[in-house]
Amino acid sequence: MLELRNVVKSYEGKPLLTDISFTVAEGETVCLLGASGSGKSTILRMIAGLDFPERGAILLNNLDLAGTPPHLRDFGLVFQDYGLFPHLNVFDNIAFGLRMKSIKHKGHEVHKGEIDRRVYELLEQVNLVGFDSRKVTDLSGGEQQRVALARALAPSPRLLMFDEPLGALDRSLKEDLLNEIRGILHKTKIPAIYVTHDQEEAFTIADRILVLHEGTIIRDAAPSEIWRDPQFAAVAKLLGIGNIIEAEMILENKVKTVFGTFNLNCVKNAGEKLQLLIQQPPSLSGERRGGEVIEQIQLTVEDILFKQDQFQVKARGAVLSESKGGLVIHMKEAPKVGDVITVQVQVKCLS
Amino acid sequence: MRLSSALSTKIRSCLSANSRILLWIPALIFLLSTFFFPLSKILALTFNFSTLTDLDNLLIARNSLLFTFYQAILSTLLTFVLGLPSAVLFSKFNFPGKSLLRALTAVPFMLPTVVVAAAFNSLLGERGLLATTFDLRLSTFDLQPSIFNFLLILAAHTFYNTSIVIRIVGNAISRLDPKLEASARSLGADTFHVWKDVIFPILRPSLLAAALLVFMFDFTSFGVILLLGGSQFATLEVEIYIRALQLPNLNLAALLSVIQLMFTLIFSILYSRTINQVQTQTAPRFSTARPPKTIQEKLFVTTLCLLLSAFFLLPLLSLPIRSLTRLEADRGQRDQVQYGFTADYYEELFINRRGSLFYVPPVQAALNSLGFAVITVILSLALGYPAAYALAKPTRLEKILDPFLMLPLGASAVMMGLGFILSFGRLIASPFFIPIAHTLIALPFVIRTLQPALASIPERLRQVASTLGASPFRVWQTVDLPILSRATLSAATFAFTVSLGEFGATLLITRPEYPTIPIAISRFLSQPGGLNYGQAMAMATVLMLLTTLSILLIEKLRFNNAGEL
Numbered sequence: 046m047l048e049l050r051n052v053v054k055s056y057e058g059k060p061l062l063t064d065i066s067f068t069v070a071e072g073e074t075v076c077l078l079g080a081s082g083s084g085k086s087t088i089l090r091m092i093a094g095l096d097f098p099e100r101g102a103i104l105l106n107n108l109d110l111a112g113t114p115p116h117l118r119d120f121g122l123v124f125q126d127y128g129l130f131p132h133l134n135v136f137d138n139i140a141f142g143l144r145m146k147s148i149k150h151k152g153h154e155v156h157k158g159e160i161d162r163r164v165y166e167l168l169e170q171v172n173l174v175g176f177d178s179r180k181v182t183d184l185s186g187g188e189q190q191r192v193a194l195a196r197a198l199a200p201s202p203r204l205l206m207f208d209e210p211l212g213a214l215d216r217s218l219k220e221d222l223l224n225e226i227r228g229i230l231h232k233t234k235i236p237a238i239y240v241t242h243d244q245e246e247a248f249t250i251a252d253r254i255l256v257l258h259e260g261t262i263i264r265d266a267a268p269s270e271i272w273r274d275p276q277f278a279a280v281a282k283l284l285g286i287g288n289i290i291e292a293e294m295i296l297e298n299k300v301k302t303v304f305g306t307f308n309l310n311c312v313k314n315a316g317e318k319l320q321l322l323i324q325q326p327p328s329l330s331g332e333r334r335g336g337e338v339i340e341q342i343q344l345t346v347e348d349i350l351f352k353q354d355q356f357q358v359k360a361r362g363a364v365l366s367e368s369k370g371g372l373v374i375h376m377k378e379a380p381k382v383g384d385v386i387t388v389q390v391q392v393k394c395l396s
Numbered sequence: 397m398r399l400s401s402a403l404s405t406k407i408r409s410c411l412s413a414n415s416r417i418l419l420w421i422p423a424l425i426f427l428l429s430t431f432f433f434p435l436s437k438i439l440a441l442t443f444n445f446s447t448l449t450d451l452d453n454l455l456i457a458r459n460s461l462l463f464t465f466y467q468a469i470l471s472t473l474l475t476f477v478l479g480l481p482s483a484v485l486f487s488k489f490n491f492p493g494k495s496l497l498r499a500l501t502a503v504p505f506m507l508p509t510v511v512v513a514a515a516f517n518s519l520l521g522e523r524g525l526l527a528t529t530f531d532l533r534l535s536t537f538d539l540q541p542s543i544f545n546f547l548l549i550l551a552a553h554t555f556y557n558t559s560i561v562i563r564i565v566g567n568a569i570s571r572l573d574p575k576l577e578a579s580a581r582s583l584g585a586d587t588f589h590v591w592k593d594v595i596f597p598i599l600r601p602s603l604l605a606a607a608l609l610v611f612m613f614d615f616t617s618f619g620v621i622l623l624l625g626g627s628q629f630a631t632l633e634v635e636i637y638i639r640a641l642q643l644p645n646l647n648l649a650a651l652l653s654v655i656q657l658m659f660t661l662i663f664s665i666l667y668s669r670t671i672n673q674v675q676t677q678t679a680p681r682f683s684t685a686r687p688p689k690t691i692q693e694k695l696f697v698t699t700l701c702l703l704l705s706a707f708f709l710l711p712l713l714s715l716p717i718r719s720l721t722r723l724e725a726d727r728g729q730r731d732q733v734q735y736g737f738t739a740d741y742y743e744e745l746f747i748n749r750r751g752s753l754f755y756v757p758p759v760q761a762a763l764n765s766l767g768f769a770v771i772t773v774i775l776s777l778a779l780g781y782p783a784a785y786a787l788a789k790p791t792r793l794e795k796i797l798d799p800f801l802m803l804p805l806g807a808s809a810v811m812m813g814l815g816f817i818l819s820f821g822r823l824i825a826s827p828f829f830i831p832i833a834h835t836l837i838a839l840p841f842v843i844r845t846l847q848p849a850l851a852s853i854p855e856r857l858r859q860v861a862s863t864l865g866a867s868p869f870r871v872w873q874t875v876d877l878p879i880l881s882r883a884t885l886s887a888a889t890f891a892f893t894v895s896l897g898e899f900g901a902t903l904l905i906t907r908p909e910y911p912t913i914p915i916a917i918s919r920f921l922s923q924p925g926g927l928n929y930g931q932a933m934a935m936a937t938v939l940m941l942l943t944t945l946s947i948l949l950i951e952k953l954r955f956n957n958a959g960e961l
Contacts, residue, residue, distance in 0.1 A: 093582050115581040116589075122582040128575035132597045141593070145584030200584060 046070050047092070047204055047236065052101035054087055061087060063260035065101070069204070072234040074227075076247040078283055079257030085240040088257075089206045092238070094118050105203065116145070121197030121235075125209040127189040129181040135192050136177040139164045142200035167195040170229060187218045194226065198233070205230070205237040211246060223249055244284040248272070256280045278320040278395040287324035288372045289395065294319060303362040304342040304372075311394035319394065325374055326391040337393040346384045347371060360386070416791070419782035423801060423839070426779050430836050431804050434815025441650035441818065453648045456635065461655060464631040467546075467621070468614035471553035475610050478554055478707070479561025485700050486562055487570035489693070490685045497701060500708045502559040506947045507940065508897025509619025510914040514936035515711035516552050516624060517921065518718035523929045525714045525721075545625045552620045555711065557610040564609070568602035568674065574684055601673035608667040616660060616808045619899040623918055632656045633810045633900070640814050640904055650818070653811040660806045715940060719933035722926075741930035758931060761916035762938065764827075765896055768912060771831035772895035773888045776842045779835070780887065784846035805840045812836060813904025827910040833901040838891040845890060849883030886950050893946040896939065913939050 052065040061084045069075045079085045090096035092103055094115035103110045110118060121142075122128075129138050140160050147155040155163075168174050171191040176184070181192060190210060197205060210226070211219045227250050230237050241247055247254050248268045256264040256271075258279040264271060275281040278289055292302045294313045299306055302321065313319050326339055344360035351357075356379045361371035363385045372390075380386050447453060486498055504512060518524050572595065580594045618633040627638055632652050639649035688697045722738040745758040783801060786794050804812070812833055816824050823829070853876055861871045899914040906915050913935055920932035 090578070093578065095578050095581065114586070115578075116584045116586045118582070119584070120582055122579060124575050124579070126573075126575065128573060128579040130576060130579075130594060130598075132594075141580070141585075142583035145580075145589060148589065149584055196579075196583065 046106060047238075048104045048107075049088070049092070050102045050104065052088070052091065052098040052103065054084070054091065054096070054099055056084070056087070060260060065257075065260075065262060067255055067262055067265060069236045069238060071236055074230050074237045074239060074250055074252045076251035076254045077238055077240045077257060078242065078244070078247050078254055080283065081242060083257050084260065085242075085257055086208050089122070089208050089238065089240055092204070093120050093122055093206060117149075119200065119203045121200070121202035121205045123190070123193050123197050123205070123207045123210045125212040127186075127193045129189055129192055129196070131182055133181070134177070135168075135173065135179050135181055135184070136164055138181055138192055139167055139195045139199050141196060146200050163199060164195075167199055170198070171195045171225065186214050187222060190214065190222060191225075194229070198229070198235075201233075202235060205235050207237065207239045207241075209241055210239075211243075212241075219246075226250065242283070247284070256283060258283075274393070275322065276396065278322075281322050281395060287322045290321050290323055290372075292319050292321045293317070304344075305340070305362075307338055307340050307392050309338050309392060309394060319396075322393040322395050323372060324391045324393070326389060337391065339389060339391055341387055341389050343385055343387050344372065344374075346380045346382050346386060349379050349382065351379075356380075358386075416786055416794075419786040420794070420797065423779045423783040423843075424797075426835070426839075427801065427804070430832055431807070431812070431815070434812070434819040435807070437818040438650045438653050438811070438815055441647055442654045444647075447647040447651050450647070453645070453651060456630075456648060457651055457655060460630045460632050460635040460652065463629070464615055464633075467549065467629070467631060468611050468617075471550050471557075471614040471617075472607055472611045474550050475554045475557045475561060475614075476607070478704075479558045479606070479610075480565065481696075481700055482558060482562050482704060483566035483569055485697060485704075486685075487566040488685055489697050490687050491697055491701065493701075497704060498562070501562055501704060503712065503944070503947070504555050504708070505557075505559050506893065507943055508914055509617075509899050510623065510897070510917045511715070511936050511940045511943065512552050512555060512711070513620050513623035514917055514921065514932055515715040515940070516548055516555070518933055518936075519711050519714040520548060520551075523926065525718055542628065546629065548624045549617075549621055549629065552624055553614050553617060555707065556617075556620070557613055560609050560613075561606045564606040564671075564674070565599065565602050568599050570684065572598065572684075601670050605667060605670040605674055608663055608670060612660065612663045612667065615663070616656070618808065618810050619914075619918075623921060633808055636808075636810050636814055637900075637904065640810075640817060646814075646818065649814050653808075653814055656811060657807055660808070664806055712940070715933060716937045719930065719937045722930075738930075741927070741934040744927060744931055745934060758911075758916055758920075758935065761911040761913050761935070764910055765913040768827075768831045768834060769892045769895040771828075772834040772838055773891045775831060775835040776838045776891040777884065777888060780839055780842035780846055784843045784850055787843065787847045788850035801843060802840050804836055809833075809837060809898065809900030810904060813901040816901070816905050824905045825907055827907070829905050830902055830910065830912065831895065833905060834895040834898050835891070837898060837901065838894040841890050841894065842887045845887040846883050849879055853879055889946050889949050893943055893950070896946070897943060 047069040049065050049067055052062060053060075054062040065088060067075070077085050077088065087096060091098050092110075094110065094113060097111075105118075130141065133141065143155050143160045143163060147160075164177065165174075168177060171194055173188065173191050173195070176188070176192075181189060184192065190213075194210075207226070211222060214222065223246055230250075239246075239250055251268055254264070254266065254268055254271050255262045256277075256279070258277070263277050264275065264280045271280065271284065272286060275284060275286050281287060281289055290302055290304070292300045294311060294315050294317045295301045295306070296315055298308055298310050300309050300311060300319070300321065304323075307321075309321075311319055311321075343363035345363045346358055346360050348359040349356055350359075352375070355375045355377055358374050358376050358380060359371050360374065374388055374390075376388075441447065482501065486494065507515075520526055576594055576598070577590055580590045585593060616633060617631070618637070621629050621631055622634055622637065627634060627642070630638070632655060636649045636652045636656070639645045639652065688694045719741055720737050720739065722740070745762075747757055787798060787801075790798065816829060816833060820829065857875050858871050861875055862868070866874065897914060898912075899918070902912055902915055903918070906912065911919070917932050917935045917939070920928045920935065
């Protein structure tokens, strides 16, 4: 099990990571989500041993890794722009880690036949059979990323780290490769940290999602749990969950918004500004917590977009017509522009 | 109807093919008569029975070849000793004054050999600043003069070529993706294997290309060796000069030229192969240079900056200083040493003394140089323009002809001078052969500067301009002219600079009546006396200033990477 304990790091004199703690269990895939520049890659670099925390510790199975140089950690890295060795062909790129392993463990050398066998096994796993003698510089982006994946997998690492691995690829390729990575991670049971800013990727691949915001992990939960209850405006924004609206606490139990006033207790003082999450309620409404309420609101339809089996409707509050900002909701039947519609929404406090 | 139009198209294309040949004719005739004809004379003289069976000749050739290799290898090594850390410095670190220091290291590359030789002499020579002001002489270090001179040669070669290592290797280092090292480390490679299996193999083509280019320049170096070392340092080039003029043995001179040409061609081919490998590597994504952080890094940056500044600035500064300073006794007044600033050496340039080295006042050399340079500019543009125009959109035949135009680059200036002596005999007493030789040297550069500019004028721009209502003249004026005028001025300045500083070929074909600035400097340097020495310094200073102005002009006008060979 990998554990980060109160890790602190600054970048060019400014605090970047103020307090990072999380764990990755055996066989688990953890997604690290955050805006660009939030320090996601720095966390990976520190785990890999390429950078050092200023305070705090990184432990593997309760052993502090501080004294272990990167080449003795047995962690695999996959970068967005692949980082393949341009002077080596596909085979030698994949075999690199195995050869290094052979050099490190004198007396337990990996034999040439074994290296060959392992490389061909991996080529098959990443669907690159027959590519072994190709130059890596002649490959497409997707193929290069498959080679990078195979190269990281080859020495059977104790942990795999992905740094926005699909960021440079186009959409259809992204989906294919994402499913392949998922399959491989499930099969090999290698624990993995997957860094991305793409919520779709995160929801597809993660057993658990960590949201990094302003130097700390503000949310650490399973994808379904986060989707149901993002808790923070930053999390909802990053993951594209629901609509975020501005509100003001007017009484202990009342919040005022441009869509009306709701009976909601958001643990704030009267007069304080806050943000609310407006979602369409799930068809099977589960148990309700405090700080969340189902309300009916009236909206004026502004724009309608056909989306596969439903309509995406942009609308603004019907009560205060000059109100800024609208909502996006989904409907089975298309309304007309200018219609005033009544919809049931779930309103949650955000912090 | 259709047949006749097809026929007329064919006739037109034939005509244009014929008229295209006209574009080639001037340059081709010029090269045939001034390069290939002399080359054939040299080859004929080399491959005859008496040359190849003369054991003395072969022995001298072997010795000078060995010595040429010896000094070139040592010079290349020394250049790398300074160049590699500098390449790391410029590609890995940011520090105040970085671009200025980088420009400073590139200045010597364009300076004439006589200027560099005079600059080193002004600093470290027997009459140099260190010797005369601090009494730092050979005796202080207990060094043999020959060893001291040899060290001077190596230093001057390093001075010349360090910028090549900085440019080629430094670019390769800054192109290195830091993720490669991160990947290698996470895959289990320790520092040694990161260097051995990843970084070094990726840098290898650049290291090799830089080494080959530096070696090639050191191998063909002439002016620096002759002026700083003297004729006891018999490299191939120096030996050719000696056997052409001082101890005439034209058969041997021809043999040495052929050996020289052969090796230069081999190195050129090897170089162009390795530089192609360098270019196929991935392009830079972002600069990884950063300010130095650790104490070791700061120490490295500071020390190297100081060392580079001293090494490149001191010779360039000491030359003008020495040209304005009186530091030793006048003739016949050994005990009365007069120190202080003086403009005497400059004034003396305008006086035609009896028993002076020339029949004319030294300033005449400057006028000659300027005249030759102007003729060179006109000739090389007149010959180069049509050829560059044809090469801008070359036919298959023209692609084959292209290397022939570039071949003179492989021949050394001394060899060209020898070829002139062999081919034109007494005719070279005419001063017109000097600008012809200079044109021969400048022409490949001129073509390589004009060609990309001519090729780059986009047809679409012309089309757009005419659809917007521009008349053909207006199109030419707004589209073609701005691009061409820059390239033309750049090529002209290039030819001008080459002519102004040319030493090797001029030395072989010049007559005392028509000295050029470099020839005058070399004569002054080879004569005894403080006044001669001072005049050499003064003239070298003038030449340095003229060349520096030209370099600045070329840099300002440079069209993309035009003129890089």
